[in-house]
Amino acid sequence: MARRTNQLTVRDLDPRVLAEIQRVARSEGLSLNKAAAKLLKASAGLDDARPTRRIGAAVDRFIGSLSAAESRRLTRSLSALEHVDDELWK
Numbered sequence: 090m091a092r093r094t095n096q097l098t099v100r101d102l103d104p105r106v107l108a109e110i111q112r113v114a115r116s117e118g119l120s121l122n123k124a125a126a127k128l129l130k131a132s133a134g135l136d137d138a139r140p141t142r143r144i145g146a147a148v149d150r151f152i153g154s155l156s157a158a159e160s161r162r163l164t165r166s167l168s169a170l171e172h173v174d175d176e177l178w179k
Contacts, residue, residue: 099125109128110124113127113128
């Protein structure tokens, strides 16, 4: 039985992703294709050699999420807490 070939073409690849694929290929002596396949498998949580414990967005409904505007407001309101009172550290 002939082996079926799966083929994928990736366009507009982020240069940082390409650099990581090249780094893995170089360090492990793999082709770019095999390095990309290895990284895809690992990021999908299918890498048997190194199991990952990923939460992702699964708990967002329990902890909530902030919009960019809410995050800025929270950061501004907490900025007063970043001040160190030198009198307390004498």
